[in-house]
Amino acid sequence: MARARHEASSQVTSSRDQSPRIRPDWRRVAWLLHVSRHMDMVEETRLVPEKQVLYQFSARGHDLAQILLGQNLTHRHDAVCGYYRSRPILLSIGVPLEEAMAGPLARAGGYSDGRDIGVVFNFPNANGPSALPMCGGVGAQYTPAVGWAQAIEYRRTVLDETDYEGAISLALGGDASVATNGFWAALTIATTQQLPMLFYVEDNGFGISVRSSFQTPGGNIAANLASFQGLTIFEGDGTDPAEAARLTQEATEFVRKQRAPALLRLTVPRLSGHSAQDTQGYKSEAEISEENARDPLPRLKNYLVPDVFTDEVWASIGTDAQRDVDAALEAALARPLPDPKNLTRHVFSEDGPHGIKAVQKKGGLAAEGHTLPRGSAQPEPSGPRINMAAAIRRTLEQELGVNPKMLVFGEDVGPKGGVHSVTTGLQAKFGEARVFDTSLSEEGIIGRAVGMALAGLMPVPEIQFRKYADPACEQLNDCGTLRWRTHNRFAAPMVVRMPGGFFKCGDPWHSQTNEVQFVHAIGWRVAVPSNAEDAVGLLRASLRGNDPVIFFEHRAMLDHGWARRPWPGDDYVLPFGKAKTVREGGDITVVTWGAMVERCEQAAERTAQETGRSVEVIDLRTLSPWDSEAVIASVRRTHRCLVVHEDNGTAGFGAEILAVIGKECFLDLDAPLERLTMPDIPSPHNPVLLNAAVPSAECIAAKIDELLRF
Structure with missing residues (x-):
């Protein structure tokens, strides 16, 4: 596919009406920008000092471009995966204001019921674009986003689901994120498979305090990817309303129509520290002044007033936004704190592999x-x-x-x-x-x-x-x-x-x-x-x-x-957490799994032949969950236990098993709890060394005999 590079400097003039086909909802854009600013202001000046918000990442400077980009996510199967500075685009795709405030406050409900930091959003939107769960790690958003893009194509072409036609996946990241493994892995997948994915890099020139020239040569990932095959690049100023509106629409339209990847790089100022605790001492006064001069909020006002709005309308939009945020904040503050009784729920699906109770809103079958x-x-x-x-x-x-x-x-x-x-x-x-x-x-x-x-x-x-x-x-x-x-x-x-x-x-x-x-x-x-x-x-x-x-x-x-x-049959399903007693016995319990099961059986047979004592061998089959009930019941009968596994001994899973047995069977034991494992070394290559390291049937039998004679 032919590659194109779209440069704002070569295609945009000073006229604000250069792209008549672009029709952003400017009133909503202005309202959302004021909403985002007021949310940041309230958090920075009130909620952080009061320690009601413990993690705060301002989006000031990034906000206008994100809002414009979000307005182009119009397909119900679109998805965006952002990062900790992505609240404006979440507001743009419909996250309720109360939810947006309740998350950082860690109140009940919200994105996580107080379990995760409020700046990493998720939004399972049934009737429009969804926000995939964000992660706190830099660059972790890219490969799940490209997986969504591949799923779009699979469902469209293989499953013939026509409602996926035109859907796209979007990943947001800062300029520092382009140095991560996730970015390059996703870029490789998207370009080699030609997937409908848009990479949006909002370049503010800094990764916390490290300048972008340390993240990518020359500090411009778009320039470095100019010859990357299969990738179309769009680039410009994210603080110029006309330019940002045009480029966000062109980039999303390209990915939709061509079903091919693109990268959109917009330069934006970070008008705050990396987080609320960051004083920006690494920036000069001139740099801070230059960034403030590029603030997209006054630039949006200059663009819209008086041609689109009057001063009075602009002021009323700001007043409405402040009122709406204040109301959302009060509603969020009125929410109760999360209930600690629910803290351990939802680690796994609660109803087993086939139930329907408490099913997630999005993901899986x-x-x-x-x-x-x-x-x-x-x-x-x-x-x-x-x-x-x-x-x-x-x-x-x-x-x-x-x-x-x-x-x-x-x-x-x-x-x-x-x-x-x-x-x-x-x-x-x-x-x-x-x-x-x-x-x-x-x-x-x-x-x-x-x-x-x-x-x-x-x-x-x-x-x-x-x-x-x-x-x-x-x-x-x-x-x-x-x-x-x-x-x-x-x-x-x-x-x-x-x-x-x-x-x-x-x-x-x-x-x-x-x-x-x-x-x-x-x-x-x-x-x-x-x-x-x-x-x-x-x-x-x-x-x-x-x-x-x-x-x-x-x-x-x-x-x-x-x-x-x-x-075992075409319908055989073995539930997790059900161990198997592969050999019954009454004198000692041996717990094991994987390749060690055969060796433990051999050791048990040797013990029976040489001493006449019987060894019970339990194959756990699954380790999460593991069948503690079966093991405890066996040890209470045999009064002895040996755990055998191939992994290293220190902090191996055998230690967990023996800890549980020690607690539950302490008064039943007639010998110390023991484990036989590999020593704390990597697996050696020479077969002679390997056989000396991995528990053998002979070593297992000797340990069994030692415990039986205790």
């Missing part, structure tokens, strides 16, 4: 009433034993057939079929729109999955190896907390497939487990199947559920003979 078959918790084994890789592949294939909103993607999952061959043949059967490769960016993979999930799809991203999830941790963490911090207004259910653990050898990069990191992450369900049957049931439960899931596929078990099982 449930919000749109899309239901899937419940399935059966009872397996019906049939056919020959198959390996775990084949079981996962067959489940993905079946669920892709059942759910047209499901997509599978990641690095090399397409024609190659994945580096572990788990997705072999899926792209050939379901097409590139549903099973596709991605750029090498885990931030981009997970971030776009968040946007897709928010748009009502079921994304199934793959992280090629557990260690490679590290660059995506911001998006993973933000996704997990999304339901809680929006007070169940939004949720982003997805299934992240993640192979890991040792195989024929180990190494620090491909053999990490560290599953405890995801158990500790708020809002994620974590599955760690040890065999093909459990993999089928847990994967199907995940794909039909309403929460984000980490589905851990152990590399050593994907083609392991012990892990092979008959196909």
Whole structure:
């Protein structure tokens, strides 16, 4: 596609009527600008000093351009993902004034019921453009926004939903955000896939105190992207009403009509500190004076008065805005404080994977009433034993057939079929729109999955190896907390497939487990199947559920003979939090998961043969939630417990299990609680070193014998 660069200096003259086709609602623009200013003023001069608002980020200087841009978001499937200085555009798309004041006050209701800082908005608008949940991290808004853009195209072209025709996705960011991984990941996705996304960079020249020349060479991201293929650039002055109105309309119209990405860079002054606590001591008096001279509020007045409004009308608009904000503030202050009794609600969907109670307003299948078959918790084994890789592949294939909103993607999952061959043949059967490769960016993979999930799809991203999830941790963490911090207004259910653990050898990069990191992450369900049957049931439960899931596929078990099982049936769904007693016994309880289940079974058999003592082996199968009831009941019978896992010992998940057992079973114990894990080292590469590091059946049996003799 031909690339164009639109420069304000070459296309705009001094005439304020240069673009007659542009018809902003100037009265509403003026009212919103006054509203935004008065909100900032009240917060800065009253609510912050009174410590009623604890985080305040003024939008003064950024406000006019955002309001004009928001007026161009007219499609009910448009979405905007902003950041902490984006309140003006939220007001422009219809956020009620009382809500806009109640959020920063952390009062009941509002964006988060007092759970999140009030400057990160969300707005699940059923009848117009929505504001996707914002994050406190700089640059975290871009990849979810590009995921929404990809969902627009998927729903328009694959699902034939004609009401998505012309919808766009918009991401707002400051000039500092263009240095982040999220910006570049989203830019790569949007341009290579030609998605309807507008990047709006409001350039005020500073990232807190750091000048924009430290963020991008020359301090102008638009100039640096002039030759970026597949990207159209619009650039100009965000404080000039005519220029800003024209450019915001041209940019949004281009993305709508061409269904292609664009970047809009407007220069604006930041007429305040970065936040209420920032004194701007890093700016010279001349710089501050120059910024104040570019204030868009008086420039808007000069543009509209007397040609559009009289002085009296302009004054009345300001008076009305002040009155409306003051009334909204009083209503917000009258709201009660959030109820601490509700503090732990909405970490997960409260009604399990198939219920309909307390469903989020936006995101996932449930919000749109899309239901899937419940399935059966009872397996019906049939056919020959198959390996775990084949079981996962067959489940993905079946669920892709059942759910047209499901997509599978990641690095090399397409024609190659994945580096572990788990997705072999899926792209050939379901097409590139549903099973596709991605750029090498885990931030981009997970971030776009968040946007897709928010748009009502079921994304199934793959992280090629557990260690490679590290660059995506911001998006993973933000996704997990999304339901809680929006007070169940939004949720982003997805299934992240993640192979890991040792195989024929180990190494620090491909053999990490560290599953405890995801158990500790708020809002994620974590599955760690040890065999093909459990993999089928847990994967199907995940794909039909309403929460984000980490589905851990152990590399050593994907083609392991012990892990092979008959196909458990096309309807088999294994609920999370239900452990399996794989070997019954009465003398000691061994708790484990993943690849260690086989080794614990071998150790239990050795103990039985050598000592005649019986060992109960429990496979947890899921770690979030984990079946504490089954473990506690077993330990109360056996009076001894050993936890075995492949992850490092210090702060591993075994410590959590033993802490619970120590509390609940203290008086029942006849021996110390013990765990057997890898030492606190990365996974070693040489097989001799690996075998010395990972708990073996012999080591497990020896530890069992030690506890039995205590």
